[in-house]
Amino acid sequence: MQEETRVEWRQWGQDAFDEARERAVPVLLSLSTTWCVDCHEMDATTYADPNIAANVNDRFVPIRVDADRHPRVRERYAAGGFPSTVFLTPDGEVLSTATALAPDGMRQVLDRVAENYAEKGDDAGRVPRALSGDLPPAGEVDAAIEEQLAGQLGEKFDERFAGWGQNAKFPLARTVEFALKRERDQALRSLDAVRDHLHDEVAGGFFRYAGRQDWGDIHHAKLLDTNATLLRAFAHAYVYTGEEVYREPAASTVEFLTDDLWAGVAVGGSQGPGEGAEYWRKDAAERANDRSPRTDLTAYAGGNALAADALLTYHGYTDDERAREYADRVLDYLERDLLEHGSVVHFRERGRTGPRDVLSDIAAVVGAFTRAEQVLGYGADVASTVADHAIETLHADGSFRDGPIEGPGLLDRPLRPLDGNAAMANALVDLATLTGEESYREIARETVGAFAGASHRVGVQVAEYGTAASRLVHDPLTVAVADDPGSDLHRAALRVADHEKVVVPDADESIAPDLDRGTARVVGVDGTASDPEALMERVAQRE
Template structure:
């Protein structure tokens, strides 16, 4: 994304930083997105001011980066929101950060940063602590991790309005999923609030977040990642409760993903906020006659993998053929266009190729193809190829880096994001169970252990770390089905009310020795089952 402004924006790359070094001036990095209202407002006001633009062009090297297209730059430099206005030394170290700046504020910051750099030079910069190279504190992978994060659910839960926290409310879909098994009432109340306040009742799909504790001040952008993760969370809630109140929002989100965000081959990245709240209050006919919101149809690897995972989860619970069809189409796109010998490209569009092997992309892709193996009977081989590549190239000193340690600025500094490590650890637990390859379980255990020394500081925002730890300490419920995907036994196994389970269709000797064709076994319970009713009895016996 790049608006027409008076600023002479450069692209992120060595040339821009070399220019800053040659001119002995700082870099002004603007991180923005297509769906960010304040980004467009800042372009229309601050960066359109001729005096400010001249000041920037003369005293800085300005770089514009789309934060969705460059997630590793975003993770290193974002200032907590968008736009992020970040001032750097020619080596990429951080001098100062801000978010949106009005013209007067920008004038003050430009003068202050310019004076600081003139006085201190490169010494004005710093490397953020997360990029300093220190390893996270390792520790034991035990039940205390899950217990601590489960305790945080109660401490942080908003008993009046639901959700976690006392200010802005984000949906936190992975936190909802963690709570579904541990504090179900909190999870369901939160999904109720998300449905009542963030769901677009006309076109389907969920808005990004609410700016107030009571879920008011809704920020109306609809992002793929938000919708994919909420689709899965609502589907899980449906399998626990059987209530249409959770199935219907999931169904309408599928319609949004496969209609409004469908690019023709995959799911696009976002729908912007449009004209604000007034637009979203309009009915279908009124919206058709209004100015349409900005839509980014770039098909990002991670977001599409999350969508495929969610679509196939919903299919497994409901037999919804639309969900299966589009889930498979997304998987086909990922395998055909974005996966190369296990390496994953962030996006391809009109001759542009995004960064390669972003950890969040790899984790989501492994998760999508392990979900496919469980629901439609294929995908484990692709998941294993991507997982093997991630382990070989990014797993170092016990945990995963966020991507290749290369690039200008601070991209060559290792970053080990907890959320990406937790997501991949969870997917590796699934993959180990599906393939019988113990190495995946060992890598998942090592990865969770790499952060365990600081687990007492981990909050509900990264509850998936607690899920991964729990599934390593207490092996997940596993149902081996010696029958074809789609059989009555297989479908019954998928609908067992435990969303952290693993279902292995066409199970072989590596998972369920001596299991006769047409039967299923709950791992840990000796007696097999030949029909859905008996299978449910075996699940109950295992849980006793």
């Protein structure tokens, strides 16, 4: 929900760019979010200034975009933070970028951009390098990819304060998961720091990030994606260690997602930072007397798929029924309201429909339904339908585009995000193992290989790329269980301390030939197991 300003904001769409072309003026694109303090501050000060508003309205076509509702616009135009203040040609090419601007700074920027465009016109615009159309350098999918990223963990790890990097600290849940199998002490120390500094001990859930290397200067917004991925990471840490210090933050995050952020049919997108740090230092009773933080209850496809994946992971490790119940409800919502013949709708809200087939949404949805197949015994068919549609419509020249090549601005330029491709590759490895359809694994291999020629430049922030490469070079631990989902044998398989494994419940002949009912087999290990103890022995033999 945007603040009232004097600026005559247009919606993102071709009409706004056509208007800019007809008037021969630049576009001012304001990318904001509901949880961004600086966005609301800029509305209340800079854009509320009548002289600035008149300048913007007279010399530009102003477009306001909610970055959460338009992820493909965000990926092309975000200036490293929110708000992003981006000036464009009528064709969508970039003239200038900034983040939050106070009134004096905004006056200077408006004059400079308007004068530059009046002098040079469209020649002043540029297309970001990622949208140039050049393909990433391909290469062989081999062990060197995982080894390089594992080496990056050590080089970038902060030995003093934990986490990776020397400036602001983000939780980096997928990096933690990669490290759990390769540098476990780093992973656990990083989760300890996240728990100690970013976890809300009163209401549960995790804050977005810390602005300082020592995990100080907390930015108190709680985003669905952050909380879902951290819930899964803490659950994995619990299954490795058995320590309550990892289970308890996960449990309270389940409560946060299914209570404070629950939107009735699914999980909302975010909870804002409130009126300041003082709010978060108060206990539950004191908070009850304050104004609640701004909450966006839009149920986004990708975030809810990540939540379902995490809730089911936690349920598989703990038998927590609340987590299972709400995961079921989220999956029902996704399948009923946001999936259409394999196509994924980003959100639906009061008659409004968001963009379709965003790669990050698709990868998360395939991942959620493959997780459901492993934990609940159903979901692979939905995952296959979505994956097949994505392969047909988005996979080209060896990798996945971030969405359809269509729309105003630079949406008609292909973007091949490494993080989205890594997530999709991992989901396809799971799907191939669960269904026996090797074509999914081959697409995953091709996708990872499409970036392999530059793998030495991949940083720890995209460590999931190393996970995908590893699972293609070394087949993941696979446990086929010829028993019902929820049986003791199946539950024991889920709790094997290897979070990159795949568990196939109710396995048939296509996955595990000659497997008697009531037994399990670790693929690649001779012999079967009929009880949890024997299964653990078979797992140890593979390792």
